[in-house]
Amino acid sequence: MFDEQLELARLLSGRLPSPDGIEAIRLRRLRALLSYAWRYVPYYRRLFASAGLVPGDIRSVGDLRRLPVSGRDLLRAAGPDRISREVDPAACRVMYSSGSSGKPWPVYRTAAEDRLRRAVELRSMIAAGIRPRDRVVTLGPVVAAGAKQTLRRFGIFPTCFVSPLLPVEQQARQLRALRPDVFWVYPTALRALLHCVGALSRLIQPRMIVTSAEPLDEILRHKLSSDRPVELRNFYGSVEVGRIGWECAAGEGLHINTDCSILELEEEGAVPGAGQSVVVTNLNSRVSPYIRFRLGDLCEFIERPCSCGSPLPLMKPPVGRQWDVIRLPSGKLISPWALNSILRSVEGLLQFRLVQKRVDLLVLQLQLAAEPHGGLLDSLNARLGQQIGEPVTLRVEIVDRFVNGALKFRAFLSELEDSGGQKQEAGARCRAPAS
Numbered sequence: 001m002f003d004e005q006l007e008l009a010r011l012l013s014g015r016l017p018s019p020d021g022i023e024a025i026r027l028r029r030l031r032a033l034l035s036y037a038w039r040y041v042p043y044y045r046r047l048f049a050s051a052g053l054v055p056g057d058i059r060s061v062g063d064l065r066r067l068p069v070s071g072r073d074l075l076r077a078a079g080p081d082r083i084s085r086e087v088d089p090a091a092c093r094v095m096y097s098s099g100s101s102g103k104p105w106p107v108y109r110t111a112a113e114d115r116l117r118r119a120v121e122l123r124s125m126i127a128a129g130i131r132p133r134d135r136v137v138t139l140g141p142v143v144a145a146g147a148k149q150t151l152r153r154f155g156i157f158p159t160c161f162v163s164p165l166l167p168v169e170q171q172a173r174q175l176r177a178l179r180p181d182v183f184w185v186y187p188t189a190l191r192a193l194l195h196c197v198g199a200l201s202r203l204i205q206p207r208m209i210v211t212s213a214e215p216l217d218e219i220l221r222h223k224l225s226s227d228r229p230v231e232l233r234n235f236y237g238s239v240e241v242g243r244i245g246w247e248c249a250a251g252e253g254l255h256i257n258t259d260c261s262i263l264e265l266e267e268e269g270a271v272p273g274a275g276q277s278v279v280v281t282n283l284n285s286r287v288s289p290y291i292r293f294r295l296g297d298l299c300e301f302i303e304r305p306c307s308c309g310s311p312l313p314l315m316k317p318p319v320g321r322q323w324d325v326i327r328l329p330s331g332k333l334i335s336p337w338a339l340n341s342i343l344r345s346v347e348g349l350l351q352f353r354l355v356q357k358r359v360d361l362l363v364l365q366l367q368l369a370a371e372p373h374g375g376l377l378d379s380l381n382a383r384l385g386q387q388i389g390e391p392v393t394l395r396v397e398i399v400d401r402f403v404n405g406a407l408k409f410r411a412f413l414s415e416l417e418d419s420g421g422q423k424q425e426a427g428a429r430c431r432a433p434a435s
Helices: 002-013 019-040 042-050 062-066 072-082 111-127 149-153 168-178 187-197 218-227 336-343 376-388
Strands: 093-096 106-109 136-139 159-162 182-185 208-211 231-238 242-247 254-256 261-265 276-282 293-299 349-358 361-368 393-398 412-414
Touching: 002 111, 019 042, 042 072, 062 261, 106 111, 111 242, 136 168, 136 187, 159 168, 168 187, 182 187, 187 218, 187 349, 218 231, 218 349, 231 254, 231 293, 336 349, 336 376, 376 393
Parallel strands: 136 159, 136 182, 182 208, 208 231, 349 412, 361 393
Antiparallel strands: 093 106, 231 242, 242 254, 261 276, 276 293, 349 361
């Protein structure tokens, strides 16, 4: 408990130590997490045993790679054995993932873990340039009303929530009345809003737009920046870990909160144009630990410091999930985002979706602002085919509008039988953790 209070005070101070200081914090908190999980969580005690390890064998952050990787399927199958024997789950707060994979995922947190998570979020927001008196309006996940009650009591980060489940016209009325300084939004919800109002400046004129939970493609980014001057920020997180990364004003990548989590990239299964699958260890979790947990997001580390001077390392924003890949007849895998540079040059493109029907058949659906001029589709088909480089039929379809039943829009869908499958959980090789 005392350690948690010290960590909370450190996070709320907003001060970051040197890279060596951050590494010392990581190692201290990692050792405490591993000892706790081994003692109180049956799943992890068995995991240690399967690798012939005890917590004392992990003497550095790099040694963590000696433990097998765990994924949602393994932890789901473990049932209550993934929960600490020291904690009553009924007394915990339960959060769920968005369920975009079709299997909503419950995550348990104690009140102390909630406080730490909010402190990390607060520090990230301030570092990204959000001011304490800014009115923040979110259009995305529905958040519990009491989540920022303490901050609101002091008039800090006054936050309002607009439900993305409301009709778009009603969302627009609420946003116009709230007049946000900072507009925090899922790209999917933002696209639906822009389809209704045209230019965002006709509705609200925020100083900053923050996107999270899904990729912000160049088409939407250009549409926002060409409307009026606005600061764009990208945040990255997960329901299991909380805030993992955030973008500063320099815009050179996402800063990784390496003092609160350990990120690794799996060496196997790298996807050209997208990166490698993320494996994360949440240093602040106890009731339901996440140690070498496969998130499945595809990312790349940036091997240089940010010009802003922060000691936190950089990563590129995630561009999709591990299973969001095009499978070619040769067995080669490529990321749909590898085609993005060609697609964003299409005049009047509002949104696109790529659907893989077979390994040799792709359907590209385009929503355009106007009817395509003669030869556009043939030229696009030829350029994309050259980029793919294999005998694949590409069928281009024009759609009036995309109908999306979820909060997150998926720009790539695969109808192959093995799509969405998880790799074997143990024995994965990873790149060194970001530090």
